[in-house]
Amino acid sequence: METILPIALGADHAGVALKDMLRDALDVPFVDLGTNGPDSVDYPDFGVAVAEAVASGRARLGVLVCGSGIGISIAANRNPAIRCALVHDVTGARLAREHNDANVIALGARMIGTEVALEAVRVFLATPYLGGRHSHRVVKLSPDWTETP
């Protein structure tokens, strides 16, 4: 039987409520890397943790939430194996997968509503990468990175 890799979830205190809503609404295996309460935390810690889970192959894709989505997406993109797309709607979620082969989606809990966020993540998880003319551009996003076999 094929093992289905989980989706890695992460958020800071501004994003935890949306992260928990997404976790409960999505019918997919997940690994929740926190945060798990209202206490103030640092968004880079969770961006780094989800990036490492995806880069190591422990998770198939990642979902990150902070207040604007900006800081946590920057943190994830420091990892050369990660292509994290900050998304504000379904269109961005689709393009992130189709054109950029994004493996992490970032959302701003204070920027978009819960239904928009949920539909964007559903589209992100379901949309395949188109490849083709996009491939050599995607390779240029990680010029120094080699996948470990």
Add this chain to the structure above:
Amino acid sequence: METILPIALGADHAGVALKDMLRDALDVPFVDLGTNGPDSVDYPDFGVAVAEAVASGRARLGVLVCGSGIGISIAANRNPAIRCALVHDVTGARLAREHNDANVIALGARMIGTEVALEAVRVFLATPYLGGRHSHRVVKLSPDWTETP
């Protein structure tokens, strides 16, 4: 007399028209790193070029445009000296400066209208970083980076 550093501009073929509009509408010194025509180019090349211009101190801030803003923002954030915010409106532009001390703004030419883009860039260029509780989080975005004196 104090030298005013320019704003570095960059875009791919999908973003060149918006990049040129912003360049002509903004009353600021700029360095335009291309692209400068309709021929198909690779967005990472322009994300990297603007990132290097800002990281080296040749430019004060950067503005990047591609179709969705996603790919070109990932490319810029590979540079540890860069905090590139993908922005969809004025609110994102303000928060990117206030909370994340973002030094590059990325826009999706196919995602937002020209007036929204222009006002977002104006707000981005004019908004100061708040510092304070945000500072140690911003430091965590570039843990291995040391500014060259």
